[in-house]
Amino acid sequence: MKSVLCSGTHPFDIEVPYKLIKTGKDSSKPLIVYLHGFKQNIARFEDLVDDMFTVDAYHLFIQGPYPIYDRKKQRKVEDWGRAWYLYDGKQDQFLKSLEAASEFIEEIIDKVRKDIDAKSVAIVGYSMGGYLAGYFGLSRPNIVNKLVVIGGRIKTEVFEDADKQYEQLNVLALHGANDKSVDSNPQKRCCDLLSEWGANVKFQTIDSGHRLKPEYVKKIKKWFLSLQNE
Template identity: 25%
Template sequence: MFSGVCCVSVRPATFCTATISSCRRRSAAVCGERSTQFHGSIRAAHADETVGVALGFQNERNMMKARAGIGATAIAAALFLTSGSRADVAGMDAAGSLQAQLTVARNTLLQHFREINDRSGLAPALQERIDSDVTGVAMSAKPAWMDQRSFVDYNTVMVRLDQSIVDQLASGRYHDIKAVRGADDLLMKSPVDGSLQPVAVYVPPSYDASRPVPLVVFLHGRTASENDVIASPTVRAAADATHAIVVAPYARGDSQYVDPASVDVYAALDLAAKSFNIDRKSIYLAGHSMGGYGVFIVGPKHPEDWSGVMAVSGGMVTETANDAIRGFAHLPLYLVVGSEDQIVPKGYMKKNADLLSGSGLEAHYYEQPGGRHAIDSLAVAFQRAWHDMLSRHPMALITPTPAPAATGAPNLGFPSPSPAPGPTLHT
């Protein structure tokens, strides 16, 4: 959902063209000045919306003939309000409410920019996140394959987590992970450098501290964040059905999960294991997109910590294959992909599964017909793989088949992930 724009405006005339990189180079005061421009444009757009609704347009042709003073937001509003669809109106109302909440979070961030950055170094990244979410929650951003209810649910959780992390860093009062029920975004101290690093958490409503439950550590994709994982209705539904707690570390953002990111992943695992009643024989590693690639980097560092590994819309590359084959020799692996994934090359995940199986590992392959790159477009295959992974016997009770010794890096025919920006979870 990241647009790479420092300040988002709803009117082209006042659109802020400064990139995030320029915001990082400039002081917080510069971004704050642009924020004033942003809020001024919102007030002007609201006035335009009132005019557009009052004119009572009947169709797009008449609307395009309206006086030039009506902005793009007013046109969109009039189209929605004259469509006769209550669902469209409800969706637009929800988007407006979420954008208002993001505006509050953005104001808090800018007012406390220096303190937040001193505490975490994350102020520019959080501003980028919120600015992109302002446009991402609009109904016009809903992908065709996603129903409106799921889209609103996804964004409602996303915005709540955005607000939570900003409020904690602004106030210096941090949430206790042990108190989490439902979804939250917290901060943990990294063992690498002592910095505060975000970690999103989902605790199902069924959680009973007297009974051990599974834990899934889930790695997010490129240009996404820890909150995208927890916001996914598909991930939360799978967690609810299996009574599993999900922890999604920020892991230094778009880090490709190289150190120190992998150290933070294991720190998040340790934090969750100490804070909840976790079944130590039911701890799993999962990842989507860059995170699917990342499980083959992070997992082999301490394979004894995991009972299974799931890669979604991302897998091994030539550089990570040998370590993965050696490290995962005793673990079951679950690979999930959509048949219409527009990012992962056709046949890539199947080739991963075949290589793992051919090397003596236990690999399971799931392909979602018509599925795209996003987790929520893979719901059936994803939940089947999730259930298969969590329902099997703990790996300590399974006699593994040793993998043959590696004799050089297997050539998968695919290079390491490109540094170019990847897709959002809505793609």
């Protein structure tokens, strides 16, 4: 006869890297947090957004906590791609995982802000990181001043019953007109709704697909520079 004496869960800690880069002179400046896409890592994302280093800011790159196993065994573990959350198609699980990742990101932001003079916080997320960036920005409006989502969707439906205090939030949503991975129309509707909630939202499609190309980064940089005094 089999008897289960106990069962439960227990946390398992892993080390997740992050990198803080300063550009420009020592002064009060924005903190820009970068969230990479699925199967990417901070090294890859840093290369993709290299043009952003001409913006006078603190640039914080955080790596997703979930490793994507390299079945070909061609890369070291530290070079594997990463994921930000666990998604099985169930919204309850999705939101639980988004919140766990957001708490993790908030802890790192709080940690680095102790040693820098950050006058504002911006979140830049691409694809999977874009979904997380949107959730982080809307769930923590007291932290985030600027939000950039590329090839993702801001899940406004999660916050329909929340206090909508987004007047201080500037949002740039970029989407490829030929994006076959994430449809631009739902994102456009979410941006329209977020505008109604008080945020300053700019939605723009460009002649591109889902891949993060230099055209996206140029538009992000231009947008940041236009808001450099906010």
